[in-house]
Amino acid sequence: MKCGGLPKVIVSIAALLATQTVTLMDTVRSLNSKFMHTLETNPEHDSLRGLFDWMYSYFRTCPDEIKPCIFYLSIFPRGHGIRRRRLVRRWIAEGYSRDSDEESAVDKGENFFSKLLDLSIIQQMPQLVTTAFSDTRIVMCQVNGFIREYIVSRRMEENLVFELGPNCVLTTERKGRHLIILKNWVRDIIVFESIDFSRLRSLTVFGKWESFFISKSMRLLRVLDLEDSSGLKDEDLIEMVKRLRRLKFLSLRGCREIFHLPSSLGDLRQLQTLDVRHTSIVRLPKSIVKLEKLQYIRAGTTVSALTPPAPSSSLLKFHRCRGLLGVQVPKGIGKLTALHTLGVVNVSASGGKAIGEELKKLTQLRKLGVSGINKHNSQDFFSAISGHVHLESLLVRLAEGNQGSLDGISLPWENLQSLKLHGLKDKLPLLEGQLSKLKKLDVEMDSLEKTDIESLAMLPNLCILRLRVKQLPDSRLHFYAEMCREQLDTFKKVKILDIGCRSSNLQVSFGSKSMKNLELLEIDYSSGSCQLAGLNNLSELKEVLLKGTNDEQFRIEFERHLATHPNSPAVKLKKLPAST
Template identity: 50%
Template sequence: MEENLVFSLEGHCRMNSQRIGRHLAIGSTWDRDKNVFESIDFSCLRSLTVFGEWRSFFISDEMRLLRVLDLEDAKGVTEKDLEQMVKFLPRLKFLSLRGCRHISRLPDSFGDLRQLQTLDIRDTSITKLPKSISKLQKLQFIRAGTTVPLDDDTGTIETQPAAAESPSHASLVSWLSERCIRRRPAASQTCSVEVPRGIGRLTALHTLGVINISVARRKAILKELKNLTQLCWLGVSGINRNNSQEFFSAISGHSLLELLVLYFDNDNEGCLDGVSLPPENLRSLKLYGLVGKLPVWIKQLQNLRILNLQMTMLPQEEIDLLGGLPKLAILCISFEEFQDGELRFRTGLKPLHVLEITCNSRLQSVTFPTLGFSNLVALKLHCCSVSHLQVFGLRCLDSLKEVWLSGSYDEALLKRHLGSQLDGHPNKIRPVLREGPRWS
């Protein structure tokens, strides 16, 4: 701030023609005085971040050097404002409209932002990308769609997959704290976007998703997807028995792909049978809405570090398959039905550091083996209408430091049951029982 690089507008500010800098943050407490704003010299401005209410005068033709515009959760942004942004900000490289729910479309002129590299339109009302987006040859990141799975996909793990390789205790606390503030989860839902013809020209794309492949033009979309060989992160919805073979064939040559997020249609039983093996370098795999069983190729993903499963039910023998993943560090599981009301880990998951289990009223017990979980640091139980749940084998988890408990449960009963095991834990430092938000 001493060097006039960064300045902010908060509360009530006086007019100051000397106020100048490269980075401006408009705080939610600022009184939105237009006269003050127009007295500022924006000729050197490179980035603008807006908190709270948006005003149309925040964009000026003096901002032609602006590179970064972050409007995440800003209120009152309109589609007319987007047209002004395209007109006045030709050098924009980063644009975030995340959480601007009143935005339902991008303007046809959007293709004029030829320098754009990152576009974040998650949690907006945009369901279709404009045809002109195919002109943005420098675009590397497209984050789109509105997803409300049990594990809300915000990117904490996705953008830092290396954290799963050797996570520190501090990073695990931060990661779980982030996840424990969420509200009661609903069933997995995703509102994805439809991509236009020509998306395959964006060969610099590193991140793409969530896109819908269940539309009528799915063959054309998958053909274009095959050209995007630089993808490292891909999220897709609408996978079913009619398109699963084509989809996996389209990404079979994507050797750089590390993170894959898949949302399945209701008609998906057996849809992964016989499909080709996904890229072998996958480090993170998330499957939402899959019915029946895991794909047979999952045990061949020797580099997999993060696995998120939200399914209707998974038989015991399928759970046992997870023991064959040599680098699995984070496992999140949620099933609508648990076989015999029990979740039993009969085989060890030695590399596992974090285990998250979403429980429902049909789950009565979780059991850990005597050996095989020597590196588990954090266990999270996310309960949905659970009156009685027993967890066996906590004393066998040698490295356990924390047990997180959140959701709807009989507080006295469950805390007493867990507390008695943690009190008798062999570790010199007793594992901590932490609580997230409770629901009635």
Template identity: 40%
Template sequence: MEHRDCPGPSTSTHSRSRINLLFPLVFGRTINLDEQYPTLIEQANLILKKCNGLPLAIVTIGGFLANQPKIAFQWRKLNEHISAELAMNPELGTIKTVLMRSYDGLPYHLKSCFLYMPIFPEDYRVGRGRLVRRWTAEGYSREVRGKSAVQIADSYFMELMSRSMILPSEKSIHSTKGIDSCQVHDLIREIGISKSMEENLVFTLEEGCISNSQATVRHLAINGNWKGDKSEFESIVDMLRLRSLTVFGQWKSFFISDKMSMLRVLDLEDTKDLRHHHLKHIWKLLHLRYLSLRACPTIFDLPDSLGNLRQLETLDVRGTGILKLPKSIIKLQKLNHLRAGIIPAYEDFVSWEQAVGHIPKVMKCRPCTLLLGTMLCCLACFAPESFLGDGMSHRDVCAMFCCCILPILATRLDAHGVLVPSGMTKLKALHTLGVVNIGRGKVILQDIKGLTRLRKLGVTGVNKENGQELCSAIVGLRHLESLSIRSEGEPGLSGCFDGMSSPPENLQSLKLYGNLVKLPEWIQELKHLVKLKLRNSTISEHDAAIQVIGNLPNLTFLHLLEKSFKGEEVCLSLLPGTFVRLMVLELRPTLKCLKFEQGAACKLELLKFRFADINNESLLGLPSLASLKEVVLQ
């Protein structure tokens, strides 16, 4: 059992144990690392990191280093040129031979997916959904016997995982699938880079790169350390052949060109200093299928010309300043994945009601806010650009105020979601939609009702006026697997679900953010529910709610966050025979006591909770949790 809040030593026990595997092979005996070879510890850790637990690699490299000088410089050379050493050094050839057999044993469709991985930098965590949808946009998967292309690509992800060609980088407690992201073993990545170079697939534009035959590649990745200019860019890259462009780090305006006529994937996630006017010519990329501007906070608007991208399948603008989508979005009838609003990892941001408690009263007056915001916008527009910071221009500041700040302050628009135009029902291919603000009218609910292929839906702005229409829309979505509903302030979600007669029977994930008062009765019918998340629910009948939740037969992840229950201090008791499949339990209400009775939550592995005060009566029944691996106390 592990307590996360306990700091570890500067060199972890796990790191030391790995070094102890390598050093006896090198020196022929056990030695004291700190006393005899302190300068080798850092390089040894880097070598072992590349081996990543691969026994063959540890033994072979250990034997090779046994015949090398025991100085940090020599070991650093091995780290920096491991690819060349694997290719040219006969002593290390065994590793490459075995790894090549793993690659050669892949079926053709998996080879294509694996050779896509060198696009991402070393040690980069690649999101599962991001990778799967990029593969789909590249045409690596097709719909087969009722399974969508995305589902087929996801099966490729798991098959590469089972063959250890990609490794899980994080088993996220926030995912019903368990694995949200992956990495590539450093040595296997070298194989991928080598094969990708042979086939002119991937070229990384980075510091020190030179123009060669790789310029005719299909996939271009731009590293943040590349400092070249437009002429150098155009001399290196053959833009006519590009199928994908991925930017890591700083954006430059010449990265997009109308010469990239065959581009299918434009991935600008986390790109710095990208502005909305840099996208004004994006409509010329007529073959584009995947567009991600995720986590680009200086994007406040999308051009109306976006509607020309008729082949677009994925549009991800989460974590941007976009609060309203253009009317032309309804022209994208092949769109199956539309994500907007707050990035899930940051969805715990304070609500408007919480935020206004910390600002002057004058700012709570909407006309005053509008006037003050307009004055600030005018002042910013006349200020020297050197005072604006972060490379922003007057045009950027104006867009930020008009498209983001003023709508939030003056109309209290919920920044967790976006406004969408009427006519969304035309997007019949949509499988994922969210987060959509439904607080400005009921027309969008009629549109959602017609999106019968939806599997994932997120909405915000729910209230008593639109609650019944929302229930009516949800009931008809028979394929829905994930549902997120948010409402800020009072009365919140109270009474909104009274008309929900039969919830979608395939629902696996449910998130309810807002005042419920009592748990909706229909939750007990969700026999396939795997994940439940509540926040600001202020449920008064604690014991009854826990009993209902505990009887859900497939519930695996339960997150009861801030103000889930009414009261300053809450006592919870988990009864025998309840929570039979629960593996993760997160409790953020301030608890007075938590009791696990014998036979409750028998499969629980991770427990996260918060106590007002710890004593002998605070936590009871912990020894009965035979599967428990980790406890996090806040």
């Protein structure tokens, strides 16, 4: 992993280890602990000189604006999956990506991400075989192992990043701009209080949270990232808000023991990013409307994550829903006109027509997610967002028992690139002709008709298609369309197909002119058997992912089924999480 897949490095290290006999493991341990130093100073690795010369030259001559973004990557542990949006939002909060006359800070951050991807400094996660969108749209990435070792070996020279890990000792020399607390650090309060936090700009915690992690000397802190930390409580948030008034980025994502945001949240007047997705928060405080610089709000969770200490009528309403749930937002949310990402909002719990009027004011929205759409509020909601010309991504989850709420809905959605429709009954709203730019479609519905498949087939730029259907009329799902008994070229750009159906003995077939660019096929086998026909027609298929089963013998049998495929696509198992 430390070699980053670079052949020169692998060959050089293999050549060194091949000469070792008795001292092999000692050599391995020494190399592992001082990896980059050994490669740069040991004469036995002279074959890497050209590689290091290139890296020295690159880091010396690369644009100044991208250098901080590169060194910043060492914040994340080796092999750690990094969400693209998490990284870009942090860059913005740090001031590495700023608005200009030519482009927004978000677009500039996405361009930085794309450049690092092009240079192989960051890479797509190895378990994924396709990007389908463009490279800048991948969801998860990781830092190239070799590049990370190089960055880590120099980050203290820049006095930028320091970490608390298993080998930390008491010292007066620990100071810098970015502090990382690793999972395997012993949480020693004496060591922690010996650190100089006067220059600290970001704090990132992996693993268990301790209340002493917030210091009164962290006056300049801009980024507090506690994603997936454990042990965080509501009372800790009160202390955070009190001491960290300059915060621009606050992530509590995955902190399931958090139930409420404090009313004092409104004191964080510099806050740009608030991520409370997959916590147990079901409503945002009224004071949030004071945060006029907020650009990004992510909230909502799955039912299994909601374990409130005491039931209430509003919480019980959430429990009757399924899937991703929205949060209640306060009156006045329309004042946050800088918002470009908002979701998931429970429209029903937030006042129906009243929240529609608030959403109408948020004209800069690029990404919006809502739940609780029903027959009483659907027309008002869609009318409210009809003028949102910047909207690129939309998630709509219908309230239970309101599957017909999208009947007759037709909007100018021509700028949408991503659309999620969850909770439909037996027909899709009119899509063909309105969604010429749509790249991703995610549909969950009770039943799917042949005519719906034919309408999806004609979406010209669709790259990712995810279908979840409870039942099919004849247990058949055919991905092709005909005219005058001739098959048409359909699903021309689809590269990822993810299908799941509760029908037993599901039959899926692919036409000879359908999905010619499909690279990844994901199938949910958790609800029954599935027969596939026409797989050899999928000439670009690289991988089949079987979800919901952990039967290795089943995987082997399926692999045999693909034995005649010209690409010999890989077949992998992926067990579904309990919450799905």
